[in-house]
Amino acid sequence: MASLLQRIAAAGKTYEGNEAGSREDLINLSRARSFWAESAMSAHIRLAVDVQLFQHLRDFGDIGLSAQTLAEKTGLDVLLLGRLIETSSFHATALSNGLSEEIYQHSISFGYDAARPSFNAFPEYFKKIGYKQPTSLTDGPFQDAHRTQLPFFDWLVATPPNLQHFGSFMAAYRAGKANWYDPGFYPVADRLIHGFDSSMSDILLVDVGGGEGHDMTLFAAQHTFHPGRIVLQDREPVIASVVETLKADSPFEAQAHDFFTTQPIKGARAYSLHSILHDWGDDDGVRILENLKPALRPGYSRVLLNEIVLSEENPTLAAASMDMMMLAHFAVRERTEADWKAILERVGLKFVKIYTYPGVAESVIEAELAS
Numbered sequence: 001m002a003s004l005l006q007r008i009a010a011a012g013k014t015y016e017g018n019e020a021g022s023r024e025d026l027i028n029l030s031r032a033r034s035f036w037a038e039s040a041m042s043a044h045i046r047l048a049v050d051v052q053l054f055q056h057l058r059d060f061g062d063i064g065l066s067a068q069t070l071a072e073k074t075g076l077d078v079l080l081l082g083r084l085i086e087t088s089s090f091h092a093t094a095l096s097n098g099l100s101e102e103i104y105q106h107s108i109s110f111g112y113d114a115a116r117p118s119f120n121a122f123p124e125y126f127k128k129i130g131y132k133q134p135t136s137l138t139d140g141p142f143q144d145a146h147r148t149q150l151p152f153f154d155w156l157v158a159t160p161p162n163l164q165h166f167g168s169f170m171a172a173y174r175a176g177k178a179n180w181y182d183p184g185f186y187p188v189a190d191r192l193i194h195g196f197d198s199s200m201s202d203i204l205l206v207d208v209g210g211g212e213g214h215d216m217t218l219f220a221a222q223h224t225f226h227p228g229r230i231v232l233q234d235r236e237p238v239i240a241s242v243v244e245t246l247k248a249d250s251p252f253e254a255q256a257h258d259f260f261t262t263q264p265i266k267g268a269r270a271y272s273l274h275s276i277l278h279d280w281g282d283d284d285g286v287r288i289l290e291n292l293k294p295a296l297r298p299g300y301s302r303v304l305l306n307e308i309v310l311s312e313e314n315p316t317l318a319a320a321s322m323d324m325m326m327l328a329h330f331a332v333r334e335r336t337e338a339d340w341k342a343i344l345e346r347v348g349l350k351f352v353k354i355y356t357y358p359g360v361a362e363s364v365i366e367a368e369l370a371s
């Protein structure tokens with residue numbers, strides 16, 4: 001315990017100095033918790049979402065509110081409230097205000113309603129399959145837990161509001177971390193903007209499977225004077241909901257595209273695939289890249305895989321946790337550098353370089369057409 005406290009104090013100092021990666025070090029160090037208390041804590045926080053507890057705390061600000069008032073606002077019996085939260089006066093904190101935001105409310109619901117049952121299913125599921133690695137996208141712990149044969153993404157679409165909750169979860173997972181297009185990470189100016197050539201295509205960047213456009217919104221804000229157009233691609237239902245809210249001055253266009261079919265935008269400067277291939281096994285990953293390959297202009301188009309590159313010796317908490325999410329929901333794994341190189345080689349793409357940023361789980365693996 002003494003050594004843990006010393007390490008937390010040291011990490012706290014580097015955090016105060018705003019050092020890159022120090023926030024993640026602190027999160028890693030604070031993972032020591034009581035195993036048996038975890039279940040109750042996550043149930044409490046999920047219940048708090050239903051009764052809008054964090055929003056009521058936020059609305060009363062610094063004044064705070066009594067147990068009686070909070071019980072009335074939430075509809076909780078005052079004695080039950082007292083047991084769930086063992087305090088007699090209630091005030092908002094920076095944390096509770098953060099949790100009142102929609103992306104965290106949705107993320108809590110996604111974690112509890114969609115992900116947690118998949119992990120609860122581990123013991124039974126692995127006993128059933130003889131403690132082997134699952135290999136099917138339609139027959140894993142997730143399907144057992146949710147009594148479905150649908151692959152995870154189809155289930156999200158078929159069971160509202162899970163698709164929306166998942167979108168928020170992805171945004172929350174990334175919040176506060178450097179993005180691949182931020183200063184000090186992938187050199188956007190040198191590798192994409194410099195040398196941009198609109199003679200064959202005026203598209204700078206295509207975000208393949210880009211979800212709700214989180215990355216493209218921030219990319220455009222970070223690189224205000226970028227040349228060329230930016231296109232967000234995803235499946236039809238996702239793009240339909242994006243288009244509903246797309247403003248006339250949106251910095252990107254949206255296009256429905258199934259990445260298991262041939263890439264329709266030819267010769268763009270770059271194609272980014274953020275947390276895409278990790279959802280799929282090697283054969284499907286190869287198919288996705290093979291469908292992209294004919295669109296690439298030799299010596300010009302860059303493929304940017306924004307993915308975890310799993311350290312074999314010492315994976316971070318974020319990387320190891322994401323690997324477990326993959327096991328539970330997609331029957332796949334996060335990949336090491338050697339795994340990534342092997343996939344690129346199978347497709348006939350040339351590995352160029354891996355770019356990393358301190359404390360950020362995902363790296364950028366840059367590839368291009370092999371000459």
Ligand SMILES: C[S@@+](CC[C@H](N)C(=O)[O-])C[C@H]1O[C@@H](n2cnc3c(N)ncnc32)[C@H](O)[C@@H]1O
Nearest residue numbers: 153170209210211234235238257258259274275
């Ligand atoms: C893990 S999310 C990543 C989203 C986004 N790139 C990000 O990093 O926030 C995977 C994305 O792949 C999309 N997707 C799944 N299957 C797809 C397909 N066949 N074609 C296109 N997009 C697909 C999902 O809708 C989802 O938006």
